[in-house]
Amino acid sequence: MTHIAVLGSTNMDLVAYVAKAPQRGETVTGREFRTLPGGKGANQAVAAARAGADAVSMIGAVGADAFGTQLRTALDHSGVDTDLLRTVDTAATGTAHIVVDDEGGNAIVVIPGANATLTALAPGDEGLITSADTLLLQLEIPVEGVLAAAQAARRHGVRTILTPAPAQPLPPELLAATDLLVPNEHEAATLTGLTDPRSAARSLLSQVPEVVVTLGARGSLYAARGAEPVMVEAPHVTAVDTTGAGDTFVGTLAVALAEGGSVPEALAWASSAAALSVQRPGASASMPYRSEIDTQTNGGAS
Template sequence: MKERPARVAVIGSLNMDVVVQTSRPPQMGETVLGEAVHFIPGGKGANQAVAAARLGAHTEMIGSVGCDPFGQSLLESLQKSGVETTAVKTVSTAPTGVASIQLSGGDNSIIVVPGANSHCLPEDVEAGRERIAGVDVVLLQLEIPLETVMAAARTAKELGKKVVLNPAPARELPGELYRLADVITPNRSELELLSGHPAQEEELAEAMQVLLDKGVGCVVTTLGEEGAAILSAEGFRRVAVHPVDVVDTTGAGDAFNAGLACALSEGLELAEAVDYAGRVAALAVTRLGAQEGMPTRREVEDFHGTERKDDK
């Protein structure tokens, strides 16, 4: 990776994650006793910004929080990790976004209440235009209004920046957004929704081709413990997983996307960037909490996994 640090702008959500640990998830209508509750700074946008900053990137965050203690905590968490928060606005008309996360057996289910994230508007992107102009890669997700995501992607392309789109939570997207994205990073279920095509192993490449045909520069599908798959003009290939002992998968996708954005900003080829992103995600899931679990650059550079599966 080149000597100049990565420069990344993240435009997206900031949430307080209320994480409840249980031995097993309750059935509908059932009450179970929880083992612990944690209040952890989160939100896909903020998670990705913290991850990028910990990887050594100059990281700009554009988003919105409420005028409440949760909002202040989220800003402090970003600043502590080295994220530039000048473009994060505070609104008095909505509370800070909250994610209710149920964690059991190393897996999770999540309910998000957007709150102030709904007030991250296209004019906020325009207000942050100068900050976007100073980065290499703009990283986007879908926990803020779609019109804001569109404005961010358009602004990035006008300024000659690379756009990485993490299409989560999954939803139908306008055709223009595909054409604006240099890289789109769905997981398997998101790929199925976006492509309208089954995305199991034997059909994976065909489903990814649907997105490529929509005008995306390349498709990177995250496959959890199976690693990742890449489809671009150069063809289809798999990138191996880095096996670890999983503690908490919350934020794994955010870690991956931040790692990918940083690696692309520093000039790595796509397959190398995806491998680097996989190492970032692998380390992140060995720790509790999305932002608190994000690894440093040194940790990622020192990590190579054990019994790594061969690339296919």
């Protein structure tokens, strides 16, 4: 049985679609507005559930408001266990304000809201982490909470995958409790000061045993201590909206690795899932199901 636990953010995405994103001081007219479930933690949970994990559990926080109710319902409908998604009376549900342009690029402002209360593990959290095969972590919640969860996973031998986004300096204690670090190329450069992905990956291996640097349309680069780097190309597709593509990749990758797949196969499968997601609008709403990922990976029509 594959059980993925996720500690992270749960946001409502408020998405404006425009031909070209506004510059500072500029006003533009958009063509569409959508309210969609999001948050890096919730996105990765949905991605793992749709990719076929036997169980996915979400640890997080929402406000006692309409957005919180909608997000909990959306996770439930995606097959994610929300027993440890707590409701906070003192803060609103987190939101992400997103502008998506005609080239599929995006700019995002995140308002943490209830996510900011996740500074430590609550009763039941460590027990859930202990029961999982893999723990997924990101940085849209306080780093204190991320560190507590990572150290709990390390105590119990649970594989920890950390997405260092939004990019920020990482405590050595957090890196010491991380098994696999998955930055995109910009985050890898921020963490290391090195713009070449291979050089950045080599540098990060001094702190964590395995690294995957995602490279957008160019695919992904895997590096591990004592092994040659592995580059896996991404399928060539036309992007509509890249929001959530990285989270799709990570959630799907976690399932593939938990099922015992080889690293190249897991990366190819995760790249196929991300390629499918960018062809659809939204974050979690765009995430593909296992049958779609299999078809894409095996060369079928997307």
